[in-house]
Structures are given as C-alpha cells and as structure tokens.
Amino acid sequence: MLVVPMIERKRDGGSLTPEEWSALIAAYTEGGVPDYQMAALLMAVVFRGLERQELAALTDAMLASGQRLSFDDWATPRVDKHSTGGVGDKVSLVLAPLVAACGVAVPMMSGRGLGHTGGTLDKLEAIPGFRTVLSLAETKQQVQRLGCAMIGQTPEIAPADRRLYALRDVTGTVEAIPLIAASIMSKKLAEGLTALVLDVKHGSGAFLPDLKDGLELARTMIALGEDRGCPTVALLTAMDRPLGRACGNALETEEAILALRGEGPPDLMEVTYALGVEMLLAAGVERTTSKARKKLEGALGSGLAAEKFEQLIEAQGGNPRVVEDPAVLPQAQAVEVYAAAATGVIARIEPRTIGRAVVAMGGGRLKVEDAVDPTVGFVISAKPGDKVLAGEPIASVYARDASGVELAYEALGRAIVIVDRLAEPPLPLVSHRVTKSGVEDLTRPRPGPKPRAAPRG
Ligand code: URA
Secondary structure (H helix, E strand, C coil): CCCHHHHHHHHCCCCCCHHHHHHHHHHHHCCCCCHHHHHHHHHHHHHHCCCHHHHHHHHHHHHHCCCCCCCCCCCCCEEEEEECCCCCCCHHHHHHHHHHCCCCEEEEEECCCECCECCHHHHHCCCCCCCCCCCHHHHHHHHHHHCEEEEECCCCCCHHHHHHHHHHHCCCCCCCHHHHHHHHHHHHHHHCCCEEEEEEEECCCCCCCCHHHHHHHHHHHHHHHHHCCCCEEEEEEECCCCCCCEECHHHHHHHHHHHHCCCCCHHHHHHHHHHHHHHHHHHCCCCCHHHHHHHHHHHHHCCHHHHHHHHHHHHCCCCHHHHCCHHHCCCCCEEEEEECCCCEEEEEECHHHHHHHHHHHHHCCCCCCCCCCCCCEEEECCCCCCEECCCCEEEEEEECCHHHHHHHHHHHHHHEEEECCCCCCCCCCEEEEEECCEEEECCCCCCCCCCCCCCCC
8 A cells, every 4th residue: 555645745735535534544454454554644634634524534544443332223213422522521431320310221331541631431440459450242231231331342342442542642643533533433433323422621720722623523423423323412511620529530429429429519510410411311221301300319319329339349340338328439549638829719620730730749640551549639619700818728648658749739839829819710611512413602691482562552
C-alpha cells in the first residue's frame, strides 16, 4: 500500500476515498502500516479535517476492525451513555444501575483516566475485587440477566481505535473533532445499542473547552449514530468546575454510592437525572420528561438502584458490601482539612488544576503502564458562587503522605480563586440538548402559551 501519497494528499487539503480509508485502517490494524506514517496522516487530519464521507468511512473501518455485541432479537431496549471526559465525573457509576433499575438494559463500555480527566474503570476498580475485563459473551449474558454490565474496551471491540488512540495520545493528535467522534462512535456502535446518549462537556476542564466546538462534536457524533441506525442525543454539560465534591477514584466511588442511597450532591444529581431522562425517553419506556424523571427518582428512593449496583458489583467479582459500608473502599493514609485563604466569594475552582493534582498525587497515570493509587484525591465542599470566610474549612485532601498533602494544598491554592464580588456566574450545568433535528438552548425560558386577546368593548 502506498501511504505517502495519501499523507501528501491529506496534507495539501485533498481527501481520501472511502475505499482508501477502509484499506488503510485494515492494514494499520494488522501492523502493515508503521506508526510514523499513521501519525503523519493523523496530524494532517488535525489541520485539514475530514469530509463527511471520509469521517463515515473512517468510523466504519474502525468499527469493522473488531466484533460487535449482538443481542439478536432480545426485545429489551439497550441504551448507553458516554461522556467526553471531565473532573469529578462519576455519573456513569450512578446512572448505569439507576437506568437498569428502570427496565432499560445498559451495556456500558468505559475508559480509563486520560490526561487530567478520571476514568470510570479506575473508579470501579477501587472496589476490592471488581473485574472490568469481561469477554463479549460474558457481557451479553450479564446484561440479559441483570440489565447492566460495566466493562472496559475488550480486545475484540474496535481494535483499530485501541492502536490509534494510543498513537494519538503520544503525538498531540487527540484534540480533533473528527478523530474524537470516530473514536467514540466506533466503540459505541459496537455495543448493540438501540439508542445512545452523549454527555458532551464544555468549559475549561473539557478536552474541547469552547461551547462552539462542543456543539460541533455533538452534531458530528449524532450524525454518525443516526446514519447507522442508532438514535443519538447529546446534552452539553458544564466542566468549568469539578462535578460533585469528590475527585479521585475511591472518593468518587464513595460519592456515587451515596448518590445511589439518596445523598448525592445537587449538581451530580442534576446531571445524572438529565442524562437518565434522555436514556428513558430514547428507550421508549417513558414519553415525557416529567414521567421519566419521576421513574428515576422512584428507583433511587425505593433503594432499587442501589440494590442493582450491589448485584452488578457481585456479578463482576467485587465486594458488594461496599454499598452498605463504603469504608470497605481503600482509605488514604494522610487526611487533612484545607481552609479558605481569604474572605469573599468563590469565583473559580479550576478543574484542570484539580485533575492534574490527583494524577500527581498518584491517582492517575503518567505512562500507560502506571498503577493508580485509588485512595488519593480531594473532597471540595465549596462551589463557585459560595461565600466563604478566611479560615473556614472548604475541602479535605486525601494523600499517601505529607509530601502528597503539601502538593494537594499547593494545587488547591492555585485552583480556588476567591474574589470580593463575583464577576461572571459559573456555566449552567446542563445548557443545550442536541438531536438530529437541531440544538435546543435549555437556558432560554420556553415560550409559554400565547396570551389571549382582551375581550373587545
Ligand atoms: N474518548 C475516546 O474514546 N476517544 C477520544 O478520541 C476522546 C475521548
């Protein structure tokens, strides 16, 4: 295969044919194209983008590089949720059992921490014994028996994405809308879903901070899903501050368990319910937002969702007692309180600084083969907009030792900005809903019924 002319054509603003993309990805997956050529082509895509038919061909080729989960003629609707990544984002741990408790199957395939963002698999693996590696056959069997499974990308699913993703991670080619869209959708389309809900983050802690880019990514992924028979909807949610209070693997798992027991922080619950409503509507088990929300609240309030999480943990080899007693989770050696440095209003809690600090404390990876320490991280009780007094406790740090505590204090000092008067409010938590029909701005008041004309005379 002559790859150099393809790289040159893409570099100069031309496009590759669908047949070329298909042959190239097949050859790359089998080791027939060297990484350096693929890296050059990816960089050309970062600068030149992809035509619509090129993106479709790339996604299809990545999808075709592996197997697909097939539920044959099983009638139960299957819906997954995928987030583009954030700090403190433990929504998946609450949502999968919650939605499964409402009668919708959730075959959820998640990732590990990436850069400054945390990963669902690392959070689940904080539970002693929890196995995130299941074969496709095991996953299918568990989804049909329990209604949910939470697994990592198996070697059978989209192997081309595995190789491409690792290459992009080390060649500065992650942040490109068509490459992110093809990567996410090639995996999601292999899950045998009846519908997909996307949580596209925007704000300074997101991979694509600009709202405009977030909306374009959402539209791109929706078009890929819809064109392949998978109805897809996206919500744009805020990542200009961490979601919830806990950041760090075991701490986030504990917060998710508390949420399933009805004690979740309001921002985490708002995002979880908004996405859950979309999942129930997409599955067709409810027809209106208010009914879907009531169903979710009922499953949470009755304890059914927490019970479902217990069953899921047990099925995947973990200690289910963790749901009753989160102290089963590994505990940090050094725990200290952090106090507000000044009196005023919290203007910012910078998520990238917090996420990077968790990684530096040992809670994330600098190299793929690094082990993560599940115990370290932060619980930040204050939120942007809160008034605080100097010396008032606003966070706790969880570290391995005194040097970890010092690192954490220094990061909190940089991440938390206290001002006299708030200049700009934080981003709305759930700001836009995107479907194949267009974008709905959820922050605009909806037009009410037209006022009746006053009677004449
Ligand atoms: N998540 C993925 O799976 N792929 C990307 O490219 C970015 C985020």
